Amino acid sequence: MERILEADDGDEPTPRGGRIRARNKAHIIAAAEKVFAERGYDGATTAEIAEIAGLAKSNVHYYFGTKEAIYREVIAGIVDLWLRAFGDITANDDPAVAIPAYIRQKLLYSRKRPLASRIFATEIIRGAPILRPFLELELHDWVADKARVLERWAADGKMDPVAPHHFFFLIWAATQTYADFGTQVAAVLGRKRLKEEDFETAIETVTQIVMKGCGIRR
Amino acid sequence: MERILEADDGDEPTPRGGRIRARNKAHIIAAAEKVFAERGYDGATTAEIAEIAGLAKSNVHYYFGTKEAIYREVIAGIVDLWLRAFGDITANDDPAVAIPAYIRQKLLYSRKRPLASRIFATEIIRGAPILRPFLELELHDWVADKARVLERWAADGKMDPVAPHHFFFLIWAATQTYADFGTQVAAVLGRKRLKEEDFETAIETVTQIVMKGCGIRR
DNA sequence: AAAAACCCTGACCAGTTGGACAATTTTTCT
DNA sequence: AGAAAAATTGTCCAACTGGTCAGGGTTTTT
Structure with missing residues (x-):
């Protein structure tokens, strides 16, 4: 499952640790879920995701290289939920x-x-x-x-x-x-x-x- | 129904006639249906609609002032079908x-x-x-x-x-x-x-x- | 045939968007 | 403390998008 859906691991050679990282990524994903649900993939903007997450747009791109990477992770979470819920x-x-x-x-x-x-x-x-x-x-x-x-x-x-x-x-x-x-x-x-x-x-x-x-x- | 959904009639003060007009509008709507269905409202581009309709983008804007006007007409057609089908x-x-x-x-x-x-x-x-x-x-x-x-x-x-x-x-x-x-x-x-x-x-x-x-x- | 109505398009533009980046600040580790 | 790692952000930009417009072509009407 993970293998198929997770963004290519190449993105993140060393799984960096850090409390901040985990918290911010979670905020971004939560914000992205809202924005993607309301506006669709193309209608969603990284700027709005950033705003809702309470971060600067550049900071969002620091954690997720691309908009598609955010989307993939949102989808992966949904599938994960689906499989275990x-x-x-x-x-x-x-x-x-x-x-x-x-x-x-x-x-x-x-x-x-x-x-x-x-x-x-x-x-x-x-x-x-x-x-x-x-x-x-x-x-x-x-x-x-x-x-x-x-x-x-x-x-x-x-x-x-x-x-x-x-x-x-x-x-x-x-x-x-x-x-x-x-x-x-x-x-x-x-x-x-x-x-x-x-x-x-x-x-x-x-x-x-x-x-x-x-x-x-x- | 029409009153609610049809694009404001102001767009088209005199319902111009013309075989060509009818044909082209139909092509545009058909193309738009495809593009909106595949890409969503925001993902759809007037350029792609024009290409599939076989017209220049400017020509599409000649018939429909805005992308939203195209969308509204597509939706109106769907509702119409729904009501009578x-x-x-x-x-x-x-x-x-x-x-x-x-x-x-x-x-x-x-x-x-x-x-x-x-x-x-x-x-x-x-x-x-x-x-x-x-x-x-x-x-x-x-x-x-x-x-x-x-x-x-x-x-x-x-x-x-x-x-x-x-x-x-x-x-x-x-x-x-x-x-x-x-x-x-x-x-x-x-x-x-x-x-x-x-x-x-x-x-x-x-x-x-x-x-x-x-x-x-x- | 010529005017009037209609149709078509290339060139252009202003606004937006995803993303890059270098500089700076904050946190973590030794 | 001090260095290394991580986090943060303002600035910038190339690509794209919806939409405008002036000029020229075609069809229809008279």
Whole structure:
């Protein structure tokens, strides 16, 4: 993973230490996440990132050589989160427990980290120039693995047979939409911002439809 | 609708005629759709739009004063399509017919007009600077109306009671994902591009889960 | 045919952006 | 303390971008 996404290590021959370094890099990444999410890759400027991070623009370039390097690190962080944030799903699990848990986690992630979700979305809409390897390797294999789990569950009569890949596409879409399309969801609901209860209703509705729709007895 | 989205008519005091004008504007819009979808609003350049349209950059500015004017017209076209492309849903319809038809139309739209879908998506992720009025007025009312239809169906025992807004969020998300996240879907399926059959499977899966999940007897 | 309306483009420009760099200050290490 | 390493910043710049404009060409109308 790291090998694929991390900016070429050549950038940083000796991993310099330093409290300051860690703190500033973190500020820059946090600021960049905000700016990239709001303005997109091309719309983001290093000047704005610097300003939000509370640093001079030149200082940002001291830590990250290029704008793309910042972007790559933001993306790497998002992928990292993605890979570790969601509990695993195995054939031994009971789908009546594992699937609702997965949906809930995904939706709470949309609530807690909407910026990350949006950056992920725009990256893929752009044609995934940076994320392509991740999609074709890690994610592809992850889904292939889970597909086997779903088939097992279906064979054991624990759920209906469902095209497993598309099952995940539906869950991802239905949960991420609350981050990526938060503006639209809020406007349609007649709210300024989404509330806690909106997410609760979302969790209930998505869970209900998916569970019953796949014949998983709760 | 037009009133809200169309670029201010002041741009074009006398709607000039001309075969050439119509043809060139169409070329520009088509080119712009491609460029905006691939590069986002900020990433798009009028130079690239001109090149793809086969015109000189200055000529593009002759027809559209500003880049934003081009963008607005692209967006207006998308909204227009959105409003007229999908058959209506009324309380008199049978959900067993109307819902699958709606899902199918939405998914075929993702297949036929992925660029439009992606521009719509990035516009909303950006915070919908242009589309906000549409979301808060037309779309809000449209959903409010359909919410009443779903409640009617539920009262008549034709389907389970489901939070109607979230029902639509799920369908929109699950269908648009095949356009917006086409790259991801293809990568996970191990394909280069999505095939006809992928869309067929998607239609089946989404329809199956939604219908059964909402207790609509087919 | 000639005027009027419309179409086209090269040259140009002012503003912005990512990034380089040398000089200086601050922190860390010995 | 003093040297070495790391951090910081103002200044500068080349490349690019959206947009203007004057002049010339083409089509349509009368």
